Amino acid sequence: MMWRIDPGGDEPLYAQLVTQVRLAVAHGELRPGERLPAARELAASLDLNMHTVLRAYQLLRDDGVVELRRGRGAMVAARQPADLTAVERAIADLVDAARRAHLSTETTTTLVKEAMHR
Amino acid sequence: MMWRIDPGGDEPLYAQLVTQVRLAVAHGELRPGERLPAARELAASLDLNMHTVLRAYQLLRDDGVVELRRGRGAMVAARQPADLTAVERAIADLVDAARRAHLSTETTTTLVKEAMHR
DNA sequence: AGCTTGTTCTAGTAGTCGTAGAACAAATAT
DNA sequence: ATATTTGTTCTACGACTACTAGAACAAGCT
Structure with missing residues (x-):
């Protein structure tokens, strides 16, 4: 805490x-x-x-x-996502790709938010 | 536009x-x-x-x-990331994993932002 | 009964959001 | 050269949000 x-x-x-x-x-x-x-x-x-x-x-x-x-x-809350290993691996890959493309944090998260909202 | x-x-x-x-x-x-x-x-x-x-x-x-x-x-601006195909594939994978884990958009983007800031 | 804890209410100050008008400076067009 | 375009800077105002503060209240626990 x-x-x-x-x-x-x-x-x-x-x-x-x-x-x-x-x-x-x-x-x-x-x-x-x-x-x-x-x-x-x-x-x-x-x-x-x-x-x-x-x-x-x-x-x-x-x-x-x-x-x-x-x-x-x-x-x-009782119901929480149990297994986040796949998510964590996907995030690590994304951060890696974003870094390589010299993408800013703002643009990266904006793209993720856009993709989630579809 | x-x-x-x-x-x-x-x-x-x-x-x-x-x-x-x-x-x-x-x-x-x-x-x-x-x-x-x-x-x-x-x-x-x-x-x-x-x-x-x-x-x-x-x-x-x-x-x-x-x-x-x-x-x-x-x-x-002149300098923009050229190749975003790797980023887009990584985002698609992430969205897929987040959906499967029943992760909210807010939690997902929070996790991405945290990972980018490290 | 008494204590803990979230809920709801009013209220005040500070700051942000959005709009508005004006004057100004650098780049372009005529 | 002159006029136009366009971003920059300034002041100003009303509406809303953020945060703090105090109080009374209701559900749950000891």
Whole structure:
């Protein structure tokens, strides 16, 4: 749970938190059913407002990454992709090809997003 | 030059334009040296403000996609990735793997961005 | 009963987004 | 040379978002 939030970054604080939790879940650092820190608690430790943390949690809930219940807290959703080895290999290949083509990160992710949306 | 901008979208107008130009260049619809519409002209045809178009153009310039000179206009930068076939195949494989793993578009692009930044 | 935790509400400040108009400078066209 | 085109820079305004803050509330746990 060693997340870092950069208040001076170009990305909104809640979006940074969404990204970090998303990656932690995808990489298996947080497992299905595992409990996340309470919003007030995490807000205190990251020096954020509770509402900012809850906004991130609610976006992650809308995305099916976590489940939220009052009194109980936030936990990683039960249904998570099990096997990501094929995805990880595909990403490694893509990064390699993009590097060789001198493609920027922005253009690469734009192309991926376009391809996913079809 | 049939770009569409959605004023009601969640993404800022200038960002939508950046994406469309970026894709057009990456897909070879706009070739190096080719001239883009003048900011005032494109603004009129897309029903945007000139400043909004120029903001997109300037971001693309900062990214090395286009070159801007007053009096002359905007043109696609000389140096562009030549061969994207390997990238496109890698993206197709990635999309396939992500679909099979029931991975969301957001998580997939987050993972790609993370991998590119290393 | 008491505590924890997400939910919802109002509210205020700061910044971004988009529009608008104007003046200006470099490149081009006549 | 002169006029036109085009990006650059400046100020300005209304609308919206981001973030913080405090409070009251409801569901779950101890």
